[in-house]
Amino acid sequence: MSSGLSVDSVTGIDVSLPLAGPGARAFAFLVDWHIRVILALAWFVVAALVYNGRLSLAPPPGNDARWFGAVLAPALAIYLLYHFVVELAMHGCTPGKRTAGVRIVTRQGGAPSAGALLARNAFRVLDSLPLFYGVGLIAVIMTREHVRIGDMAAGTLLVYEDAAAPAPAALAVANSAAALDAVGAEVVAELLERWPTLTPQSRERLARQALARYGAAGTPGAGEAALHAQLEHLARSRGPLQ
Amino acid sequence: MNGPARRHALAVSLLARAGLWRDADARARRLAHGRTEDAVDATRMVEDYRLLAHDLARVRALLPETRTREYLEGAYARAHATLHHGAWHAGHALVVLLRDELPEVVRWLRPYILWSTAIFALAVGGGYALVTRYPELIALFASPDLIASVERGQLWTEGLLNVVPSPVLSAQLLANNIAVSLFAYCAGFLFGLGTLYIIGLNGLMLGAVFAFVGQHGLRNQLFSFMVAHGCVELSVMCLSGAAGAAVGEALIRPGAAGRIESFRNAALRSGKLVIACALLLVGAGLIEGYVSPNPRFALGTRLSIGIAYWLLMVALLTGRVLPRRAA
Numbered sequence: 001m002s003s004g005l006s007v008d009s010v011t012g013i014d015v016s017l018p019l020a021g022p023g024a025r026a027f028a029f030l031v032d033w034h035i036r037v038i039l040a041l042a043w044f045v046v047a048a049l050v051y052n053g054r055l056s057l058a059p060p061p062g063n064d065a066r067w068f069g070a071v072l073a074p075a076l077a078i079y080l081l082y083h084f085v086v087e088l089a090m091h092g093c094t095p096g097k098r099t100a101g102v103r104i105v106t107r108q109g110g111a112p113s114a115g116a117l118l119a120r121n122a123f124r125v126l127d128s129l130p131l132f133y134g135v136g137l138i139a140v141i142m143t144r145e146h147v148r149i150g151d152m153a154a155g156t157l158l159v160y161e162d163a164a165a166p167a168p169a170a171l172a173v174a175n176s177a178a179a180l181d182a183v184g185a186e187v188v189a190e191l192l193e194r195w196p197t198l199t200p201q202s203r204e205r206l207a208r209q210a211l212a213r214y215g216a217a218g219t220p221g222a223g224e225a226a227l228h229a230q231l232e233h234l235a236r237s238r239g240p241l242q
Numbered sequence: 243m244n245g246p247a248r249r250h251a252l253a254v255s256l257l258a259r260a261g262l263w264r265d266a267d268a269r270a271r272r273l274a275h276g277r278t279e280d281a282v283d284a285t286r287m288v289e290d291y292r293l294l295a296h297d298l299a300r301v302r303a304l305l306p307e308t309r310t311r312e313y314l315e316g317a318y319a320r321a322h323a324t325l326h327h328g329a330w331h332a333g334h335a336l337v338v339l340l341r342d343e344l345p346e347v348v349r350w351l352r353p354y355i356l357w358s359t360a361i362f363a364l365a366v367g368g369g370y371a372l373v374t375r376y377p378e379l380i381a382l383f384a385s386p387d388l389i390a391s392v393e394r395g396q397l398w399t400e401g402l403l404n405v406v407p408s409p410v411l412s413a414q415l416l417a418n419n420i421a422v423s424l425f426a427y428c429a430g431f432l433f434g435l436g437t438l439y440i441i442g443l444n445g446l447m448l449g450a451v452f453a454f455v456g457q458h459g460l461r462n463q464l465f466s467f468m469v470a471h472g473c474v475e476l477s478v479m480c481l482s483g484a485a486g487a488a489v490g491e492a493l494i495r496p497g498a499a500g501r502i503e504s505f506r507n508a509a510l511r512s513g514k515l516v517i518a519c520a521l522l523l524v525g526a527g528l529i530e531g532y533v534s535p536n537p538r539f540a541l542g543t544r545l546s547i548g549i550a551y552w553l554l555m556v557a558l559l560t561g562r563v564l565p566r567r568a569a
Contacts, residue, residue, distance in 0.1 A: 007322070011295035015322045016315050065407040073413055091274060091327065109319060110326030111274070114335060119513045125421070126428040149431055152502055153489075153509035159319075185257075186309050 005145065005157065007109040015109045020102040020158040022140045025148075028158075029133070032096030036082040044075040084121045088114055093161070103161045116154040123150035184214050188235050192228070200224060207231055253304045259297060260310075266290035267317040274324040291325055294318040337564060339514060345561030347515050354484035354491075358441060362480050365445025372446075373453035383450040392458050399467045402535040409531065416527025419475060420520050423482040427489065427516045431505075434490020441483040448476075470544040471530040473552040478519045478526070481559075485512035485519075515559075522555055 006014040020028075048057045048071050060067055086094045091111045092104035104120070106112050112120070127136030127148045136148035145157055191206055198206070207227035214234060222230070269283055269290055298314045305311055348355070373380050380389060391398040402411065422440065429436025455464045492508030493501055533539050533547060557563050 009295065009322060011292060013295040013299045013318070015319050017319060018315075065409040068407075068410045068413065105323060106326075108326055109322045110328070111323055113328060114330055114332075115510060115513065118517065119509055122424055122513065122516065123428050123431075123509075125424055126431055153431075153506060153513075155506045155510065161316075183305075183308055190309075 003144070003146075005107075005159075007107070009109075017105065017109055017157065017159040019146055020100070020160055021146050022137065024100045024102050024160070025140055025146070025158060026137075028094070028096040028100035028102055030096070031099045032083065032086075032094050035095055036079050039082070040075040040079040043078055044071060047071040047074065083124070084117055087112075087117050087121070092117070092156075097158075098161070101161050102158050104156050105159050107155050107157060112154065112156050116156055120150040120154035120156055123148075123153050126150075185235070188214070188231055192231055192235065195228060203227070210234075249304060252300070256297060256300055256304065257310065259293075262293060263297065263314060263317055266294055267320060270317070270321040270324045274320065274327065287321065287325060291318075291321045294321055339517065340558065341561060341564040341566060343514050344518055344559055347511055348559045351481075351484045351488055351512060351515060354487045355481060358437075358483035358487055359480040361438065362441050362445040362476070362483065365442045366449035366452075369446035369449025369451075370453040371449075373450040374457075377454070377457060380450055380454045383447045384454065388451075389454070392455055392460060395458060395460070397455070397460055397463050397467065399535050400463075408536075411535070412527045412531025415530045416524050419478075419523045419527060423478060423516065423519050423523060426479065426482040427485045427512070430486030430489030431493070432490070433493050434487050437483050437486030437490060440486075441479065444479055466541050466544060467534050469541075469548045470533045470539070470551075471526045471548070473548040474522055474555050475526045475530070477552065477555060478522050481515055482519050485515050488512045518558065522558070525551060 003019050005017045005019055007017060009015050045057060048059075049055065051067060051071055052058070059071075083094065087104065090098075097103055104112050104117070106116065124136075127133055127139070127150055129135045133148075136150070139148045139152075140146050143152075147157060151157060188210055191210055195203060203224055204227060207224075207230070211227070211230055211234065266287075269287055273283060273287055294314065294317055298311075298318050301308075301311045301314050369383065373383070388398045406414070422444070426437050426440045429440055452461065452464065455461055489505065489508045489512060492504040496504035499507065529547060529551065533544065539547075554563075
C-alpha cells in the first residue's frame with residue numbers, strides 16, 4: 001500500500017482509506033481486459049456459429065444488417081460498455097478490481113454514483129491516449145493520490161478493499177491467553193492456521209522462532225507434531241486476565 | 243493494576259468484541275450488495291457504525307500495529323461506504339436528469355453554448371471562404387474518394403444504402419458521432435484547447451465540403467442529405483463543445499475552489515449534458531442511416547423531420563419534455 005486518505009466522519013473517528021497505486025490499478029485493468037475480451041469473443045464465436053448454422057466464423061458477403069446486429073454489435077457493446085455496466089452493477093467494483101483487492105470510492109469514502117462512474121469511464125478516451133493508457137498511467141504515477149484523469153473528473157479514488165482480516169482464531173487466542181500480548185496472539189494463531197500450507201522447513205523454523213520469542217523455547221530435536229502441540233499449548237495454557 | 247496490565251486487560255476486553263465486529267462487517271457487506279432489504283438490518287447498521295468507530299479509536303491507541311487494527315479499519319471503511327451509498331434507481335435518475343438537472347445545466351452553460359456555436363459558425367465560414375478562394379485546399383479537408391466522387395458530379399452519399407444497409411450505417415455513424423462528442427467534452431481537459439480544435443476542425447471541414455460541392459453544383463443535394471439529421475447533429479457538436487469549454491475554463495480560472503476541485507465540479511455538472519447529447523446522437527444516427535441516404539424521402543419530409551427533431555431536442559434541454567409539477 002502506497003499511501004492513505006483520511007475522511008472525516010460524523011462519529012468523529014476518521015475513516016482511513018488505503019490508496020491503490022499504479023501496480024494494483026494495472027493488475028485490475030489487465031484482469032478486466034482479459035475478461036471483456038473473452039466475453040466479447042465468446043459472444044462473437046457462439047453468435048457467428050449459430051448465425052452461420054455451420055462450423056464457420058466467416059461473415060456473410062457484403063454488409064449484412066442481421067450479422068451486424070446479432071453478432072458484431074453485441075460483441076462490441078460488451079467490450080466497450082463492460083467497465084461502466086459492471087462498475088454500476090457491482091457498486092464500484094469489477095471482477096478485476098476484486099481480484100486486485102481494490103474498489104472505487106468517492107472522496108467521502110462512499111460508493112460512487114452512476115454519474116460519477118459515467119464521467120470516470122468517459123474520460124477513458126483521454127486516459128487511453130496515445131497508446132496503452134499512457135496518459136492515465138503518467139497521471140497515476142505523478143499524482144499524490146494515484147488517480148487518472150477520469151478519477152479527477154469524477155471525484156473518485158481507488159482504494160484497497162480488504163485489509164488483511166484477523167483470523168477468528170487469533171481473536172479467540174488473544175482473548176484467552178493472557179501470557180501473549182495481542183500481537184503475539186495474532187502471530188501464534190496465524191501460524192497455527194497456516195500450518196498445513198507451509199513447508200516442513202518453514203513450519204519448524206517459524207515455530208521455533210515463535211516459541212523462543214514468547215518464552216517457551218521448543219525442545220531441541222522435537223518433531224513437527226511436537227512443535228505444533230507446543231504452539232497450541234502456548235496459545236491455550238493461561239487463563240484470561242482477571 | 244499497573245499500566246501495562248491495565249492496557250492488556252483493555253486490549254483483551256476489546257478483542258472479546260470481535261464477534262460483534264464480524265456481525266457488523268457481514269451486515270455492511272449484505273447491505274452494500276443489496277442482498278437484504280431488512281429494515282432491522284439497516285437500523286442496526288447505524289449502531290454498528292458507532293460501535294466500529296468506538297472500538298477502532300481504542301484499537302488505534304492500544305493495538306496500533308496489529309492485524310486487528312487493519313481488520314477494523316477495513317470494516318469501518320466498509321460500514322462508512324455502505325451508509326454513504328445513496329439510493330439509485332435508473333428510472334428515477336433519468337426523470338430527475340430530464341426534468342431538473344438538464345435545464346439547470348443548460349442555463350449554466352448558456353454563455354459557453356453561444357461561444358461554442360459562434361466558433362463553429364466562424365469555422366464553417368472560414369472553411370467555406372478558404373475553399374472558395376483556393377479550391378485545391380479541399381485536399382486538406384476531404385478524402386480522395388470524396389473529392390473524386392464530387393468531381394464526377396455525384397455525392398458520395400448516393401447509392402450508399404446499396405453498399406451499407408441502414409442498421410449498419412446507423413450504428414457506425416452514431417458510434418462515430420458519440421465518440422467525437424465525447425472527445426470534444428474530454429478534450430476540455432487540455433485547458434479548452436482540445437475542444438477548440440475539435441469544434442474548429444469540424445466547422446472548417448463542413449464549410450470546406452459545402453464550398454467544394456457548391457463548385458460542382460451539388461449544394462442542394464448535400465443540404466437535402468444533411469437536413470434531416472444535421473440540425474441535431476451539428477447542435478450537439480456545439481453542445482459538447484460547450485461542455486468541454488466549461489471544463490477547460492474551470493482549469494484556467496478555477497476560482498476559490500482550487501483547480502482540481504473546480505475541474506471535478508465542471509466535469510460532473512457538464513457531463514450531464516453530454517449524456518443527453520449521446521442520447522440525441524442515437525436518434526440522429528438512426529435518421530442518418532434510414533432517412534438521409536434514402537432517395538424516397540422528399541426534401542419537405544426531410545426538413546420536417548429535421549426541424550421536429552431539433553424542436554424535440556430544445557424541449558428536452560429546456561425541461562419541457564417533463565415539466566415540473568406546480569407546488
